[in-house]
Amino acid sequence: MRIIYAGTPAFAEPALQGLLDAGHDIVMVLTQPDRPAGRGMQLKASPVKQLALANGLRVFQPESLKPAEVQAELASVQAEVMIVAAYGLMIPTAVLQMPTLGCYNIHGSLLPRWRGAAPIHRAILAGDAETGVTIMEVVPKLDAGNMISKWAVAITEMDTTQTLHDAISREGARLMVEAMHTLATTGTLASEVQDESLVTYAHKLEKSESAIDWTQTASQLSRQVRAFNPFPVATATFKQQVCKLWFAQAVHGRGQPGTVLETQPLRVACGEGALEIHTLQMPGGKRQTALQFVQGQHVQVGDQFF
Structure with a gap:
């Protein structure tokens, strides 16, 4: 035709x-x-x-x-x-x-x-x-x-x-x-x-939707990270730098929202449960594994994501 x-x-x-x-x-x-x-x-x-x-x-x-x-x-x-x-x-x-x-x-x-x-x-x-x-x-x-x-x-x-x-x-x-x-x-x-x-x-995605709110549940945040991959990519702030979260999954965990609970694997407390982060990216850098991020940023239990 x-x-x-x-x-x-x-x-x-x-x-x-x-x-x-x-x-x-x-x-x-x-x-x-x-x-x-x-x-x-x-x-x-x-x-x-x-x-x-x-x-x-x-x-x-x-x-x-x-x-x-x-x-x-x-x-x-x-x-x-x-x-x-x-x-x-x-x-x-x-x-x-x-x-x-x-x-x-x-x-x-x-x-x-x-x-x-x-x-x-x-x-x-x-x-x-x-x-x-x-x-x-x-x-x-x-x-x-x-x-x-x-x-x-x-x-x-x-x-x-x-x-x-x-x-x-x-x-x-x-x-x-x-x-x-x-x-x-x-x-x-x-x-x-x-x-x-x-x-x-x-409705069309807005970049303003990309920022992670750690008071939400881990399931909600996992969906946000996965939905925003490859664009506009979910974001969180660590040590005053805005990093991109490319992949993460909801797991069990409890703590003050945004607090690092474990470093290997990298788990961050949410309003309910915890987010296990697999892949992320610092400003001006390439995507990296959570282990590379932990080593490069000297992440410790108790550190805070915002």
């Missing part, structure tokens, strides 16, 4: 590659404009743009899809389908109506739970037992379209947003390729209406 593919980050790469491998005609790739990145703040192409150019695809990077000239460009390719995966720009109703066989999205949650910008993070933070991916129709209302198919995965205490992101991205690609095969073969896709009474919203 003739497909416009709209996506920007690494999450959207597997589906584009899968559609290419399945033999679909990707007539245009929509991705956000190049953004400054790295220490030199040089303009950098999105992962989807890089993949598209490597495959000789036509790339279109408007700042908005609202201008008439942009919509004329989209209409000119005469797409049968538009596929969206973490594109990052609002898609006007006029654009949604252009593809003759519809517009479909890969959403990183089990809808109707966690509509919105940060579904994987919010699922971990909330202590959900599972998450997954939903293939859905795109409609003007945020993530409210009918559901085509789903894949679910349990959230374990070893999972971070990064590990779940990778699994969901991979399985979302597989489901989308399957859906497009069905659509190409039959001309239609069966769908299910979302139950509006079960809707929750995954």
Whole structure:
């Protein structure tokens, strides 16, 4: 089929590659404009743009899809389908109506739970037992379209947003390729209406949420650390330096919140239980194990995290 593919980050790469491998005609790739990145703040192409150019695809990077000239460009390719995966720009109703066989999205949650910008993070933070991916129709209302198919995965205490992101991205690609095969073969896709009474919203993460509050329970803080890996990364202050906590798990323990209870392993008291820290990073340094941190910072039992 003739497909416009709209996506920007690494999450959207597997589906584009899968559609290419399945033999679909990707007539245009929509991705956000190049953004400054790295220490030199040089303009950098999105992962989807890089993949598209490597495959000789036509790339279109408007700042908005609202201008008439942009919509004329989209209409000119005469797409049968538009596929969206973490594109990052609002898609006007006029654009949604252009593809003759519809517009479909890969959403990183089990809808109707966690509509919105940060579904994987919010699922971990909330202590959900599972998450997954939903293939859905795109409609003007945020993530409210009918559901085509789903894949679910349990959230374990070893999972971070990064590990779940990778699994969901991979399985979302597989489901989308399957859906497009069905659509190409039959001309239609069966769908299910979302139950509006079960809707929750995954609001965009704010950097202000990254600071650890040691009066919270160890379970809450473990979820925070894992949800904020790889971005924006949970933070705590030790010896007046703000360090990043990359991975930690809840364990038994009791003490004044923020107090180091043990150094091998590194365990810090919380409002309830203790946080066993595995990986962290000091300002200007590389990630290190808790043992490296303890030795480098001369951590002792009774020291305080804030």
